[in-house]
Amino acid sequence: YNIRYLLMSLTQAAFHLNYDNHMHHHGQLGLGKGVPLQPIPALVRSLIGVPVTQVAAGGTHTLALTLPGLVYCCGANRAGQLGLNRVDEKGRFNICSVPALRVLGVSFISCGEAHSAVLTKVSYYYCGEVHIAVLTKGGQVFTFGEGSRGQLGHNASANELLPKLVEGMDGLASQIACGSHHTLVLGFSGQLWAFGSGVKGQLGTGITEGCLRPTSVLLERASGGAATVIHNDMKISVGWNSNFIYTAEVISEREQPIGRLDKAKLQNWLSMELGNSEAQREISLMFSTSSSLVASFTKASEIPQAAGALTVDLEAASQVFDQLLNIPWIRKSVNIVPLVENLCISAAIIKSPEIFLILPTISLLHEDHNVMNMVMTLAVFISNHLNEKAMKTLSK
Template identity: 30%
Template sequence: MVRTKELSDFQRGTVIGCHLSNKSVRQISALLELPRSTVSAVIVKWKRLGATTAQPRSGRPHKLTELDRRVLKHVARTNRPSSVATLTTEFQTASGSKVSTRTVRRELREMGFHGRAAAHKPKITKSGLQAVTVADDIKEKVKLDLPKVKGQLLIFGATNWDLIGRKEVPKAQAAFRNLGQNLWGPHRYGSMSDVQVSSVVSGPCAAHSLLITTEGKLWSWGRNEKGQLGHGDTKRLEAPKLIEALADEVVVAAACGRNHTLALTEGGTAYSFGENKLGQLGQGNQTDAVLSPALIQYNGQPLVKVACGAEFSMVVDCKGNLFSFGCPEYGQLGHNSDGKFIARAQRIEFDCETIARRVAIFIEKSKDSQVTPVPNVVVRDVACGGNHTLILDSQKRVFSWGFGGYGRLGHTEQKDEMVPRLVKLFDFPGRGASQIYTGYQCSFAVNEMGGLFFWGVTNTSRESTMYPKAVQDLCGWKVRSLACGKSSIVIAADDSTISWGPSPTFGELGYGDNKAKSSTTAQEVKTLDGVYTEQVVMGYAHCLVIARQDTPQEQEMLKKLPEYNPRTL
């Protein structure tokens, strides 16, 4: 058999774009003047591997449908360890398909399973396939820098970590029911007064927090029911504590999901810990929890960015490639699938990604829903909301995908997007974006001119903003740092700190005792007058601030703030 000429990356991307526009194989073949078999092969490869680049040809076609492969993966995970004969029988019972043990073994091997059921040399692993997709034979070496920020940690908002976002404290945490309080104004952490902080980390779904010192040491505190603090246990912590397992590493960045955490070292490796039921730790399995930091399963170029949504994670390598893993329920992983399949008894489950998989295609949609692939996307930044994702590329374009409710994707509709879609407002000369941020149900971007844009919703009782709109209240302010929790927003701009958010709030706006508890418009935080805010970060209902203390005057202003010394058990 004569091997046909390989298609260019642009041709392959065009095939996928036409496929996403609901064109048939026959129509695509006629439009691009390609054989139908070639068109079908490109589409099948993209659906299976999330890639359009050429892979080594094995000469053996897949004998299972995509649905059968999902069922087989589910059977393998729920019956480990088992022989291939046992798994074949279980699979045939669950799917009704008749296959040989040889086919099952090959499929398991190609899905990344190891052990006697998948044993066959040479082993083909899912991470190996992705290494081919990235097409980088030589790994680069990087040394990432810590943020060029240092200051003192301040906190305000809710600190009863087990109660945040809940009606009552779980029975397992009943002993902590009366710990923590609502801090209505900024407080200094008493135990951290001598620690120079370089970065603070939390997330709109998180009730735990992290800080990175100027020496690159990672500290954590807050809710810890799934081991997301990384201390090898599930004990809640009221104040920051050094993560001993990472004491020998220089950590430069981190991210918090609902109950999981990612940490990035200066060498470009990523550790994960916490809940892993949906594969959000990227360690190649689905377990209840991982209590101590462990490396993610990844064999590509060094990583430079990490981000977490509620139950999923994103990482970016030094070449600008984006990888995702975790729960795909709303398409937030960007692999053109929500991962749903029907298990036993008509129960819907999700085919979660348990190792880092490259996001292979980026698209643009016209008003009449025509899809065009966007080539040459080099990712520079990534931000995750509860169930949606934003990225900023090297051309200052913004893409969004995932759950589309309340307009948080900025595409003028509430439809979920399964692959990264271009936000058109920022795709014009001189109007590109320079910063991106996400809240639980909203998104922000700062354009090249310094203008702040918002879309989505913070108050679900009000009308949604379906596409990026300028925040007029902050026109002329130079935004340095922005954070959004469940519904509240805090911004560091010029020499001020600004916040607003609807009721109910728990002190995360920082207005102070006996002051307004909420605001529908942007207000300066008077309790921080004279304090220069380097960085702001929000959890579900608390706010963390790095306050500069370079001069005696700044140190004196900070000493005037009350000190928070939480009670512990």
């Protein structure tokens, strides 16, 4: 069960599990320059309170997609694979947002070895070794980073420092995936396109030549002796120089963000006279993870949100917390101390300050002993250590 909280808890674990002395030389863990090697999961403090819904890892760079559609990045950028309209020879060790993706509404991201691609309005992304692919909610694909083997799909081998639309596909995309130096795109009607290096036959074209632009790949399967075209029950997954296509139940992962409280779960908790161990664990996890709280009350919006925009529904948060904390077994399951302690430690580098707006809506923090033991301490840390950008956002 706890796996369901894994992505939302990326604010609580390093982007990569690093078992190689070279793997953090470019900053792809998002832990800053002071951490040369991280052999066990470590808290990514700058993403505390950020409702991360997807993470993609390339060769030495990383992207994180959030519920409002913002994309954060860190790591190697010598080929422009972070989409920042610049190159960084030593990499970016601190997490930053990707301004060029804000207006796209990213829905999916993908990273290659040194290139990236996006699907807009950005809802998902995927990383190869040095490139990134981004899938938007409108079914478009954008790529950026290293293009030496055509993995960006722009009919050229040049690098791209900014996200660029992939053209030449006669339909909208539903899935994307990046290998080391190649990219796959699956269309809504079952079409498959591939581009990039084909030296290992990874493009599925029957030859080992590469393609600089999207090339249609014929997909057939046997069904009662007849060949039938593969349709939208298919999923694609890509390895370094290999691909996998498989059937799966058609369920949109984006409909149920991991770690987010939904109406069904809320009603289930409220209907219990005595909570079971699973419900108690769920509640404890939610109240100890700031990203989960922010995700639970993030407003739905089809319009891409600008950086610094406040996206949480405080009225809804207050109503839900009042309902929950009026039930004795739920109140007993809540321990907010770890959350406050993490916020105090991380105030100087936090990217998203919405959690500081949500906390006052939790009635537990209004009790005298909590005001003295937690609220006052947190207030001091906010006033003395919260970074200028976050403070400016809160003051709006």
